[in-house]
Structure formats: C-alpha cells, structure tokens
Amino acid sequence: MDWGQILDTAAGELLSPVTAAYALAAIGIGVHFGYAGLLNFGQAGFMAIGAYGFVVPTLLFDFPVWAAFLTSIAASVLFAFLLGIPTLRLRADYLAIVTIASAEIVRYVVSTTGLTDVTGGAAGLSGFNGSFTALNPFADGIYGFGPWTFTANQLWIRVVGWSLVAIASVLVYLLMRSPWGRVVKGIREDEDAVRSLGKNVYAYKMQALVLGGVFGSLAGVIYVLPRAVQPANYGTTLTFFIWTMLLLGGAATIWGPIVGAMIFATLLTLSDGILRGLISADIITFISGTQAGQIRFMIIGAVLMLLVIFRPQGIFGNKKELSFNV
Amino acid sequence: MSDTIVTHPLVDGAVGPGCKKVDPIVVADGVTRTFGGLTAVDVAHVEIPRHAITALIGPNGAGKTTFFNLLTGFDKPNTGEWSFEGHSLARVPAFRVSRKGMVRTFQLTKSLGRLSVLQNMLLGATKQPGENLFTALIKPLWSKREQAITAKAEELLARFKLLEKSEDYAASLSGGQRKLLEMARALMSDPVLIMLDEPMAGVNPALTQSLLGHIKQLKSEGMSVLFVEHDMHMVRHISDWVIVMAEGKVVAEGPPDQVMNDPAVIDAYLGAHHDTDLGDMTGANPVIEAKEVAAQHAAKKEGAI
Incomplete structure (x- = not known):
C-alpha cells in the first residue's frame, strides 16, 4: 500500500478542474438557497445546459471559445426564466419540484437517440477542446511541485477554472454586502414583509435565480473542458453532491462553497484510495474493488450526517444565526 | 338611538355607515x-x-x-x-x-429574523440605488444614500427604544419589540x-x-x-x-x-363576545342594553319568519 501515492492523488484533487466546477456550482446554489432562499434542486440541469450550450455550438458551428461561453451563459439565462416565470410567484416548494423535474428532463432530452446528430445521444460528445487548448498561453513543459505538478494544458484549464471561481466569489461578495443583497436576504426571511416595504420581490428572485444559474452553467463548462460530455453525469446525484458541499462549507458564506467543494472532492478521492489500497494489500478481504467505490459514498454520507448534526451551520457559518427558530 | 342627524367635523353630511368624509x-x-x-x-x-x-x-x-x-x-x-x-x-x-x-x-x-435590527430598518428605506443588481456592485454609487438612511434608521430606533439592539438579529427580540421594529421599519x-x-x-x-x-x-x-x-x-x-x-x-x-x-355594533359583537365585558361604556348599563337589543332582534326575526 502506497500512502504517498494515495495522499498525492487526494491532494491533487484540491486544485482539479472538477473541484473548481463543483465550487462554482456550489456558489450558484449558495446564491439561490443561502442568500435568496430559493430551493434549486436542479443545479445539475443548469450544469448540463451550460456544458451542452458550450459544446454543441463549438462542434456544429465552429464557434470560437468566447462565443461558446456566451451561448452557454445565454442558454442558462433562458433556462432560469423558463423555470422562474411560472414558479417564483408560488411558494418556495414549487420551485424545488420544478427544478428537480426539469433537470431530469434536460438529461433525458440530451440523451435521446433522435438528437444524436446534435447532442451525441447517450454517448455524449467529445473532441471539442481543440479551440480552448489552442488559446493556452503557457509554453509546453511541467509546472508546479509535489502533488500539484501539471502539464501546460492542465495548468491552463486550472487557471481558467479557478479564475472563474474567484470572479464568482468576488461578485457574490460585492453583491451581498450591498443593498441588493439585503433585499435578497430579506426575501429569504419573509417575502411578504419585503413586499410590504415596496420591493418587487418577483424581480429580485428572478435575478437571483438567473445569477446562480449562470454560475451553474459556467461550472458545467469547466466540468467538461478537460474531458467529454456524458449525459449520465448530470443526474440528481450531482445536484446533491453540490448541495452537500455547500452545506459542508456553510450556505450563506463566501468561502463555504469553495472549501466545501475542496474537502468533498479530496475526501472522495482519499477514501477511495485508502479502501483500494487496503483491499490490494489484503487487509480488507470481504469487499471487492468495485464495492469499495460505492462504500466510500456510505462513509462520506455518515461523516456528513455527523457534521450536519453537530455543526449544522457548516464550517464557515455563524452558529448564532442558526440558534433561532425562524 | 335618536332620529336626529348626527354630524362630525370629519364628515361631510350625516354620520352613518359609508358616510362621506370632508377630506x-x-x-x-x-x-x-x-x-x-x-x-x-x-x-x-x-x-x-x-x-x-x-x-x-x-x-x-x-x-x-x-x-x-x-x-x-x-x-x-x-x-x-x-x-x-x-x-x-x-x-x-x-x-x-x-x-x-x-x-x-x-x-x-x-421581522426578518436573520438580519440585524438595523438591516431590517434599512430595508424599509426607499430610493436606495444600490438595490439595483448592477449599481449594487459599485459602492460609491450607493454609499451616500446608505449613510443618510442609516442616520434616519438610528433616529427612529432611538425613538422606539431599540437603538442598543441595532446590531442584534431581529430574531432575538421579544414579541413586543418586534411589533415596535415593524412599525419603525414601516416609517422608514x-x-x-x-x-x-x-x-x-x-x-x-x-x-x-x-x-x-x-x-x-x-x-x-x-x-x-x-x-x-x-x-x-x-x-x-x-x-x-x-x-x-x-x-x-x-x-x-x-x-x-x-x-x-x-345597537348594530353591540349586535355585531354579541355573538362572539356574549360572555365578556364589552367595555365600560358611558351611559346606560351596556349588558342590559345589549340584552334588550338582542331580544328585539330575536323578536324581529321571529316576526319575519
């Protein structure tokens, strides 16, 4: 059993583009749930919309990278309006139902065989990364040290991914200290009270839904850039992973989603490495390597339950804030 | 009640349900x-x-x-x-x-529980340009208005004796204090x-x-x-x-x-408040009067049937 190797892989996960994508998506539902009180259980849908919104125009119409980013954002804005217009006037639970259902609809639509020419069907799409790699400003070579040793292309995607995370975080920070953030947080507490003070609650909820959705779609782009698009990835599991990361870090915080995503991704890799290591060293004999892949989710589930019971506000959340029954 | 027409300075014409007001x-x-x-x-x-x-x-x-x-x-x-x-x-x-x-x-x-008392107050203010998604990003565009409304909020909080609570979460206030906060917030x-x-x-x-x-x-x-x-x-x-x-x-x-x-008022209250004091009204004994009205009413009803 090679502890060095296991720790190396886990530490490498800290800065991986997948972690950046998770963090970005978690910032998105942080805006939705943590600040505005919107229950979006369809963040995977926003990520899928973002991914396909980027990949399809690139492959079909040879869109340059910037234009593909724009179509991805535009598609998620449209999706947010589609979800928000009928549901945001209703009680919060309706949005939850509609988002969870529409994320599944998106996944089924992109995997239908009828659309294979456009979306690649169940097999997904690949070979769209060329134009992004071509923009790489870093010269060929090896960068970094220890577990964070990257090739030029690996470095490029990480720089872009984490820059987006940084931009999103700064944006959220600026908004939430502003009067706009105050109105949105007020809506989380009590819509009618905010309405009685002359604020157009519906418009604010829509703005928050769009903003978080755009972060979700950018997360989708970062998620697929180093690999291929696989519709099977955008199931409800992905949404709930992101929820877990958000709650782990603290919902209405700036650092919460980022650190939550880092811890989650690292733990997932670490537990996988340890379990597989123990199995190959014949210390654990009663489970197979494939079973280990599933068992780590159980372990993480148990850890998270303990966390939610003993630290419900997450790592960065304010305990005082949760001590009221509001 | 007498048949003489009752007037009142607020009213244009005779006092009665749906009467016209001067202003x-x-x-x-x-x-x-x-x-x-x-x-x-x-x-x-x-x-x-x-x-x-x-x-x-x-x-x-x-x-x-x-x-x-x-x-x-x-x-x-x-x-x-x-x-x-x-x-x-x-x-x-x-x-x-x-x-x-x-x-x-x-x-x-x-009251908006997980916002501070002061933030509750500031939400009541109008014409804050920072409540727009785009201007919100640039603090100089809204900080001046923010100062003005904060001063106003503190003045109101002082009047409602909530100033020392201004940094506390609204959820930590007592029921009565929340009523005061809500009224103060509406005044913003x-x-x-x-x-x-x-x-x-x-x-x-x-x-x-x-x-x-x-x-x-x-x-x-x-x-x-x-x-x-x-x-x-x-x-x-x-x-x-x-x-x-x-x-x-x-x-x-x-x-x-x-x-x-x-009598219409006593009548209206009788159903719900028959076992409680209607208040120490001046003049005749309200309970007896109420009973009389009720009896009349019952008689009228019987007559109608």
Missing part, C-alpha cells in the same frame, strides 16, 4: 371578496379620513384583515374599486401600493398612510401604552393611520374615527364613544 385619503366602492361560498368582504362604500387615526373594528371573522389585505394589494378582490389620494389602486401589486405611500404591518409580526419610507394590522395583539399592557403613544405621535407628524383591532377597549383611547365591520360589511361608523353605543 378622504382612501375611498373604496363595491369591494367584494369571496372564498368559495363565503363572502368575506362586501363593502359598498367606505371613506377613510386624512390626518386622523381610524380604527377598523369588528368581531373575529368580520373580514377586517381580508379588507386590509385587499387595500394593500396582498389579495385580489372579486369586484370593486378603490383609490388612494385620488389614484386608483385596485389590483395594483403590493410593492407598488407601498411605493405610493400606503405602508402596512402584519398581524403576525414579520415616510408613508402617507400607515396601516397597522392588530398592532396591540399579544403585547403586554406596559408596551401597549407605549405603542398607543407611538401611534398618536404618527398622527401629530401628519400621517394618517388606519388600524385593525378587535378589542374595543384599545380603540377608545386613541382613535378619532371608528369603522365597524361585521360579516364582511361596514355596519357602523362614527367617533368612538358614539359607535360603542350603536
């Missing part, structure tokens, strides 16, 4: 609201006087709060029109009603008409006195006040005008001491 701030016509087969509100005509404290009273289920919700845009009527300072406000969304200067509070207080926008839904409900007697004081002060600052209350005791002390609703209709209105003696 009305709200005029409502034919407002109805039904829930299934139940007609909750059926107000033919009512006018609310300006620069006065008007109480909207009535027994439980009289439709006071529903009428209140309709006027403030929190519910939509089946039929009806009403105007506020001459502008029609029927079917206008709640936030626009509030922006026009008609600000309400709620029967069950709606300098409303023309402030609508209080049962401001005294669930508040201890000492705080009730201070709430009554605050309501009187609103009037002296030139605001008009309309408040809902189902307890007649409270109403007598502070209101200039009382409108009585029962079963969705305006059954009586007038100055408080007169309304208390109106």
Whole structure:
C-alpha cells in the first residue's frame, strides 16, 4: 500500500478542474438557497445546459471559445426564466419540484437517440477542446511541485477554472454586502414583509435565480473542458453532491462553497484510495474493488450526517444565526 | 338611538355607515371578496379620513384583515374599486401600493429574523440605488444614500427604544419589540398612510401604552393611520374615527364613544363576545342594553319568519 501515492492523488484533487466546477456550482446554489432562499434542486440541469450550450455550438458551428461561453451563459439565462416565470410567484416548494423535474428532463432530452446528430445521444460528445487548448498561453513543459505538478494544458484549464471561481466569489461578495443583497436576504426571511416595504420581490428572485444559474452553467463548462460530455453525469446525484458541499462549507458564506467543494472532492478521492489500497494489500478481504467505490459514498454520507448534526451551520457559518427558530 | 342627524367635523353630511368624509385619503366602492361560498368582504362604500387615526373594528371573522389585505394589494378582490389620494389602486401589486405611500404591518409580526435590527430598518428605506443588481456592485454609487438612511434608521430606533439592539438579529427580540421594529421599519419610507394590522395583539399592557403613544405621535407628524383591532377597549383611547365591520360589511361608523353605543355594533359583537365585558361604556348599563337589543332582534326575526 502506497500512502504517498494515495495522499498525492487526494491532494491533487484540491486544485482539479472538477473541484473548481463543483465550487462554482456550489456558489450558484449558495446564491439561490443561502442568500435568496430559493430551493434549486436542479443545479445539475443548469450544469448540463451550460456544458451542452458550450459544446454543441463549438462542434456544429465552429464557434470560437468566447462565443461558446456566451451561448452557454445565454442558454442558462433562458433556462432560469423558463423555470422562474411560472414558479417564483408560488411558494418556495414549487420551485424545488420544478427544478428537480426539469433537470431530469434536460438529461433525458440530451440523451435521446433522435438528437444524436446534435447532442451525441447517450454517448455524449467529445473532441471539442481543440479551440480552448489552442488559446493556452503557457509554453509546453511541467509546472508546479509535489502533488500539484501539471502539464501546460492542465495548468491552463486550472487557471481558467479557478479564475472563474474567484470572479464568482468576488461578485457574490460585492453583491451581498450591498443593498441588493439585503433585499435578497430579506426575501429569504419573509417575502411578504419585503413586499410590504415596496420591493418587487418577483424581480429580485428572478435575478437571483438567473445569477446562480449562470454560475451553474459556467461550472458545467469547466466540468467538461478537460474531458467529454456524458449525459449520465448530470443526474440528481450531482445536484446533491453540490448541495452537500455547500452545506459542508456553510450556505450563506463566501468561502463555504469553495472549501466545501475542496474537502468533498479530496475526501472522495482519499477514501477511495485508502479502501483500494487496503483491499490490494489484503487487509480488507470481504469487499471487492468495485464495492469499495460505492462504500466510500456510505462513509462520506455518515461523516456528513455527523457534521450536519453537530455543526449544522457548516464550517464557515455563524452558529448564532442558526440558534433561532425562524 | 335618536332620529336626529348626527354630524362630525370629519364628515361631510350625516354620520352613518359609508358616510362621506370632508377630506378622504382612501375611498373604496363595491369591494367584494369571496372564498368559495363565503363572502368575506362586501363593502359598498367606505371613506377613510386624512390626518386622523381610524380604527377598523369588528368581531373575529368580520373580514377586517381580508379588507386590509385587499387595500394593500396582498389579495385580489372579486369586484370593486378603490383609490388612494385620488389614484386608483385596485389590483395594483403590493410593492407598488407601498411605493405610493400606503405602508402596512402584519398581524403576525414579520421581522426578518436573520438580519440585524438595523438591516431590517434599512430595508424599509426607499430610493436606495444600490438595490439595483448592477449599481449594487459599485459602492460609491450607493454609499451616500446608505449613510443618510442609516442616520434616519438610528433616529427612529432611538425613538422606539431599540437603538442598543441595532446590531442584534431581529430574531432575538421579544414579541413586543418586534411589533415596535415593524412599525419603525414601516416609517422608514415616510408613508402617507400607515396601516397597522392588530398592532396591540399579544403585547403586554406596559408596551401597549407605549405603542398607543407611538401611534398618536404618527398622527401629530401628519400621517394618517388606519388600524385593525378587535378589542374595543384599545380603540377608545386613541382613535378619532371608528369603522365597524361585521360579516364582511361596514355596519357602523362614527367617533368612538358614539359607535360603542350603536345597537348594530353591540349586535355585531354579541355573538362572539356574549360572555365578556364589552367595555365600560358611558351611559346606560351596556349588558342590559345589549340584552334588550338582542331580544328585539330575536323578536324581529321571529316576526319575519
């Protein structure tokens, strides 16, 4: 059993583009749930919309990278309006139902065989990364040290991914200290009270839904850039992973989603490495390597339950804030 | 009651249900609201006087709060029109009603628990450019207005004795303090008409006195006040005008001491309050009078059948 190797892989996960994508998506539902009180259980849908919104125009119409980013954002804005217009006037639970259902609809639509020419069907799409790699400003070579040793292309995607995370975080920070953030947080507490003070609650909820959705779609782009698009990835599991990361870090915080995503991704890799290591060293004999892949989710589930019971506000959340029954 | 025509300085003509006011701030016509087969509100005509404290009273289920919700845009009527300072406000969304200067509070207080008391107050302010998604990003565009409204909020908090709590979460306040906060928050926008839904409900007697004081002060600052209350005791002390609703209709209105003696009012209250004191009304023994009215009413009913 090679502890060095296991720790190396886990530490490498800290800065991986997948972690950046998770963090970005978690910032998105942080805006939705943590600040505005919107229950979006369809963040995977926003990520899928973002991914396909980027990949399809690139492959079909040879869109340059910037234009593909724009179509991805535009598609998620449209999706947010589609979800928000009928549901945001209703009680919060309706949005939850509609988002969870529409994320599944998106996944089924992109995997239908009828659309294979456009979306690649169940097999997904690949070979769209060329134009992004071509923009790489870093010269060929090896960068970094220890577990964070990257090739030029690996470095490029990480720089872009984490820059987006940084931009999103700064944006959220600026908004939430502003009067706009105050109105949105007020809506989380009590819509009618905010309405009685002359604020157009519906418009604010829509703005928050769009903003978080755009972060979700950018997360989708970062998620697929180093690999291929696989519709099977955008199931409800992905949404709930992101929820877990958000709650782990603290919902209405700036650092919460980022650190939550880092811890989650690292733990997932670490537990996988340890379990597989123990199995190959014949210390654990009663489970197979494939079973280990599933068992780590159980372990993480148990850890998270303990966390939610003993630290419900997450790592960065304010305990005082949760001590009221509001 | 005598047949002589009663007049009052607020009223243009004779006093009676739906009477014309000299200077009305709200005029409502034919407002109805039904829930299934139940007609909750059926107000033919009512006018609310300006620069006065008007109480909207009535027994439980009289439709006071529903009428209140309709006027403030929190519910939509089946039929009806009403105007506020001459502008029609029927079917206008709640936030626009509030922006026009008609600000309400709620029967069950709606303090925003996980915001600080000060932030609650600042939310009440208007014309804060930073509430726009794009200007919010650039602090210099809104920090000046923020300073102005913070100063105003602190002044109001001091008046309502909440200043030392300004950094606490609103959820940590007591029930009475939340009522005060809600009233103070409504004042942040300098409303023309402030609508209080049962401001005294669930508040201890000492705080009730201070709430009554605050309501009187609103009037002296030139605001008009309309408040809902189902307890007649409270109403007598502070209101200039009382409108009585029962079963969705305006059954009586007038100055408080007169309304208390109106048989229609006693009648309206009898069902719900038959075992409680109706308040120490001046003049004849209210209980005996009420019994007489009830007997007359019963006789009339029998005659009709």
